[in-house]
Every structure is written in C-alpha cells, then in structure tokens.
Amino acid sequence: MTTLTTKLCVIGGGPTAVAALFEARARGIPALALESGATPLASLHDHIEGLVYLSPASHWEVGGLPLDCRDALECEREDVLHYYARVIQTGRLDIRCRHRCVGLRPDADGVTVEVETPEGRIEVRAEEVLVTAWYERRPLPPDSVQPGSRVEVREGLRSAAEVAGRRVAVLGGGISGFEQAGALMMAGQPVTLLMRGAPRGMHRLPHFARLVEATGSRLVPNASAVRVTRDGVTYHEGGEALHLPCDVLVAACGARLSPHVLELLSRAGVLTGDEVRGLRESVSLEEAKQAHPDWTAAEQERLAVESRPDLWPLVFEGRRRVRLAGGPLHVGASNAGVMVSIATAVFAVRAMAGARVPPGMAPPLARALLNLEALLQVLREDVPPERVESLRPLAVGSWSRAWVHPHLLERPTAQSVERTTGLDPTRFLLPPGLGASDMERELLGLADGTTSIAEIADANEMTDPAERAKLVATFRNLWSRNVLTWLPPQDAER
Numbered sequence: 158m159t160t161l162t163t164k165l166c167v168i169g170g171g172p173t174a175v176a177a178l179f180e181a182r183a184r185g186i187p188a189l190a191l192e193s194g195a196t197p198l199a200s201l202h203d204h205i206e207g208l209v210y211l212s213p214a215s216h217w218e219v220g221g222l223p224l225d226c227r228d229a230l231e232c233e234r235e236d237v238l239h240y241y242a243r244v245i246q247t248g249r250l251d252i253r254c255r256h257r258c259v260g261l262r263p264d265a266d267g268v269t270v271e272v273e274t275p276e277g278r279i280e281v282r283a284e285e286v287l288v289t290a291w292y293e294r295r296p297l298p299p300d301s302v303q304p305g306s307r308v309e310v311r312e313g314l315r316s317a318a319e320v321a322g323r324r325v326a327v328l329g330g331g332i333s334g335f336e337q338a339g340a341l342m343m344a345g346q347p348v349t350l351l352m353r354g355a356p357r358g359m360h361r362l363p364h365f366a367r368l369v370e371a372t373g374s375r376l377v378p379n380a381s382a383v384r385v386t387r388d389g390v391t392y393h394e395g396g397e398a399l400h401l402p403c404d405v406l407v408a409a410c411g412a413r414l415s416p417h418v419l420e421l422l423s424r425a426g427v428l429t430g431d432e433v434r435g436l437r438e439s440v441s442l443e444e445a446k447q448a449h450p451d452w453t454a455a456e457q458e459r460l461a462v463e464s465r466p467d468l469w470p471l472v473f474e475g476r477r478r479v480r481l482a483g484g485p486l487h488v489g490a491s492n493a494g495v496m497v498s499i500a501t502a503v504f505a506v507r508a509m510a511g512a513r514v515p516p517g518m519a520p521p522l523a524r525a526l527l528n529l530e531a532l533l534q535v536l537r538e539d540v541p542p543e544r545v546e547s548l549r550p551l552a553v554g555s556w557s558r559a560w561v562h563p564h565l566l567e568r569p570t571a572q573s574v575e576r577t578t579g580l581d582p583t584r585f586l587l588p589p590g591l592g593a594s595d596m597e598r599e600l601l602g603l604a605d606g607t608t609s610i611a612e613i614a615d616a617n618e619m620t621d622p623a624e625r626a627k628l629v630a631t632f633r634n635l636w637s638r639n640v641l642t643w644l645p646p647q648d649a650e651r
Contacts (some may be wrong), residue, residue, distance in 0.1 A: 159279040163187050165509065166270050166283035168258045168418075169290030170197045172217060172495055173483045175241055177287050177502035178219045178250040184510045190250070191272060193257040193280070193290070198241050201234060201294075205340045208234040211332070214637065215533065216325050216496035219244050221540030222548070225636040225643065232628050239642075247548075247645040261286065261425035263477035286479045287505055289425075289498075291418055295410040297328075302385040309405045310385060317344035320405045326390055328383060329409035335365070337409045342368040349401055351380040351392060358445065381589065415487060427479045432466045439465035442488040458527065461488035466520040472501055473508045480505040487526040500532045542622070543611065545629050547646040551606035553639070589624075597635060605645050 163556045165181050167174045170192025181188035196202055210217075214229040217237055222244055226236035245252065253274075256438075260271030263286075270281040294312050302310060313333070314320065317340055330352030338350045348373045352360075357377050361364065369376065380392040389402040414436060422428040440448070446458040452460075465488075471481040482502035487494050504515070518525045526532065603613055610632060614625050637640040 158651060161189070161279065161281045162283070163189050163281065165189075165506070166191065166268070166281050166284065166286045168270075168288045169483075170252050170254065171200050172219070172237075172472075173196070173239065173289040173498045173502045174252070176219045177289060177500040177506050178252070179244060179248045180503045180506040182248050182250065183220065184367055184506065185232075186506065186510060189258040189268070189281070190252045191258050192252055192254045195254055196406060197252045198238060198405060199254075201238060201241075204234050205314050205337060207340060207343075208336055210234070210237065210495075212495045216289045216529075217499075219499065220248070220320065221537055221544055222247065223545070223633050223636045223643070225639070225641060226569055227639040229637040236455050239630075243643070243645055257650040258421065261421055261479065263425055263427070263479060264385070265570065268359050268478050284478065285475060286508075287502065288418065288422065288479065288481050289483045291414055291484050292412040293415045293417075295413040296605075297385075297408045297410065301383065302437065303387060306387050307384050308387075308389060311405060311407050313409065314340070314407060317341050320407075321346065323404040324402060325349075325405045325407065326351060326401055327407045327409055328390075328405040329407075329411065330357065330360075330378070331411045333409035333411050334407075337361050337407050338374070339417060342372045342374055345372060347372045348374045349377060349403070350374070351383060351390070351401075352379045353380060354447070355379060356471065377609065417495070422479070425477065427471070427476050427480065427481075432468070435464075435466035436485050438473060439485070445488075458488070458524075461521040462521060462527075465523055467523070468627065469520040469525075472505050472522060473514055475505075476508075477498065480509070488523055496529065496532060496536075497526045500526065500536060503536060519604070542625065542629070545633075546611035546614065546625065548643040549606050549609050549610055549646070550600070550604035550632055550640050551644055552601045552636075553603040553642050577588060585591065596631060599634065600631060601640060604641055609646065 163373070164186050165177075165188035167177050167188060167190040170190050174190045174192070175197070176192055178188050192199060194202075195426050209231050212232065214224040214226050214232045214367070216234070217224050217240065219230060219241075224232065224236065224240045226232050244250075244310070255275050258270055259272045259273050262271070267282060267284045270283060270286060272281055296312065297310065314337060314585070320341070321344065325341060325346060326349045327334050327341070328351045329337070330350075334352065340350045341348050356376060368374070377394060380394055382391075382393045384391050385406055386400070389400055390406055391398060391400050393399070404573060419428070419436070420431050423430065423433050440461050442457060442461045445452075445460045449457060454513045465485070468481055468486055470476065471479075472486065479597060482505050483498045484494070486501050487497040489497055490531040509512075517531060600613075610629060614628055619625050619628060632641065636643065
C-alpha cells in the first residue's frame, strides 16, 4: 500500500483548508490536503452560477492576498473561484482531489489517515491532522419520493439553463432555497417556492418580491408533509392537502453535519459522545433569530453560543494529534461566517507552529469568534509586505474575468473609443461617481501582468516603507473596483 508522509494533513479542500495550507506554507510546515471532490473548492463549484455570497470580499481573503471583484460587498461565486485558483497557485498548495478520508488512527507519534482514491486505498502518515470538511447537503427523506415518479429531483442547480422551459418547484425556506429560486427567476423562470416555515426577511426584500411578481412565481409558506408523486408534489397547507404539478423539484434543504465525519472523529477518540450530540443539537445564530425573533441580539447570541460544546482545546491544543477548524465551531454554521472558519484554521496552524493564543481571546470558543473586526485584524497583522508586493497587477477591460477583453484597454482600440465618444474607456469599469485619479490611471497603464508591485516601486525609487505601503493601498483600492486583477509571482508558476 502506498504511504505518503507529511507534517500536516488537512481533511477538506474548501476555503478553510486552503487557508490552513497557505498558513502552513508561510510557516515552513510541509502540508497536503485531501479533497473528496473532483476539484479544489468542490463545494463552491456546486453553487449556482452568478450566486452572490453573504460574506463580503474581505472575509474570503487568505494570507492577506486581495480578492479582486466588481463590488467588494457583493462577491460572486465566479469572483471567489477566480481568486482561490490564484491563491493555490501562489502558495503552490498541495490538494489531492478524489481523495476521501475513511479512517483516522492516532498514536503517540502521529496520525495514520486512511484514504480512498480512484486508484485504490492509500495511507497518509502525518504528525498532525486538521479537519475542515464538516457539511454535506441535506437530502430528502428516502420515503418522500413515490416509486416510478416522473419528477426529476435535484439537490441543486449549477445553472438556470438546466431546467429552462420546465415546471419547477423549489423546496426550502432557508438561504439555499432563496438563492436557487432567485437565480431561476432572474432567468425568467416561474418558480413555486415551498417553505416549511414562515417567510423570512429575505423573502420580503423588494428585489425578490418584484421577481416573484414579474415571473408569475409563488411562495407557499408553512408547507408540510411534502411528497413527490408521479407527476408533481403533494403538500399540506393550513390542514388542506394540495397537489402541485411540476417537472422538476429542487430540494434546497440546506446542509447538515456529515455523519461520516462525526463517526470518524468519534471512532478515533477525538470527539466524545457528548460533544457529538452537542454539535448535532447546536443552534446557529440564524436559527436562533428565526426561532426567537422577539429576543434581543444578545439573547440570540447567548443561545447560539451556549447550545454548542466548547471546542477551544481542539483548535489551540489538539486532541490525539487532531485539530478542528470550520463551521461547527462558530455560530455562523454552514450558512455564513467564512472568515471565522478561515480564522479557526489559521489559529490552529499557528498554534501547531508554537504561536500563542491571540491577545484578547479566551474560552468559550464560539463567543471568542463573535468579534469579526478583531479576527480580521489578527488575520492581517502577520502579513509580510513583500507578499502583496510580489503580485503582478493586470488591468481588465470588462465586467467579466474573461481573458479575451483586455484589448479594450490597448491602442488603437482605446484611442478609437476615446476619439468617437470623448470618453476614456476605463471609465465604464468604475462604479458611478468613482472615476480614477491621475495616479490610478498611471498605475493602470503599468498593470500589464508582467511587472510586480515591488518592481514598480523599485523603478520609481520608492525606498520608504510608508511610501510603498501607500502604493499597495492604491492597488488594493483598484482591486476592489473591477479595473484590476493580479497574477501570482512568476516563481509561483514554476
């Protein structure tokens, strides 16, 4: 049997795992990650195209590298995937895809990780293991689909085009159902959204309400006993049994803690039975708000914090050479809080390297992770200036990230546009009222993807650290306004 050896083995290949690998590389710790999916960030690839995430751009950032996007407050799936591809390339991170962890055998000297791959079973021998993969899509109950049904049941869509022209129902009153229904309606698709509970605030947003009206869609609150029949869906509303003809049912039932991961950790002696039960029964902040809308914010936070076991030692100390990071450790759970998940991974790797607990942090872990601004400051404080200075800025010429558009910024095309319209074509890439300054236009002219920020600073004889920091800050501003992207350092491409 093949055996790989490393100092740190990360279970998972999502943003939290990428952050752990990047931090490990920065601290000289050999590390690799095991991703059960076909690609790194497999869970993000499964999200529907054009999805706008709840977390802003800064919350997705790893290692201080800037996430460039059209709108820093409305970060899209494509922006995030484009960013993480370059983070992986910059850090030369080792992510083994289609590698599923099926066992953990801790001992006094390390952990043997049992792995299933397409080529057969292998083992990874590591000094420590960090578990970051926790969630899986919540499936429909097996008895909720009638045998022989002609209705196509989907757990999620990658594109609205997949069901164009068909009758579609979406089951789910949470964020997942909201996202799927909204993306379908944006494509002109009428949708019936079956919600198990009452409508939430997001369902009353003006834009969503207009989409419902414009597409002839319908919201069905408090739908119970949902079952897929031969040619549609039956459900109960207000005690009455109703039938909805449909061709496709999108089961957007949210996420659940993976029974497989919990069993792995329990069997390896990493989690106790009480801790497993506590995680299963824990309440996210969103669930606390939904269950108790009349409570104060402090009361809702207290419920979410106190409902989960305190796993502080499993981040900062480890148990049986296994550490934990990610969703179940904080009150955001699977729906939000990507920055908090990233922070737990960074803290775990830093603790493994001998770093102290960040100042001001103390148990319980869930409460310590509530201060987002403090977490963001901790994540950025150890970023060496040369890391961002090594990036190579590249001007872009459209709202998309497609490589075919930069010709719009080149002459004679740009000259022709300016001559016929009297406008600089780069203006179309900037939000209204945020035209580029003279310095920003000069930097855009230098941003051809071949020269790093450090080389631009050196060419302009910038030796003062404060002056170079100002240059980096100017580039950061452009990165958040869709006029600039970046390429990894040239040595990262080898």
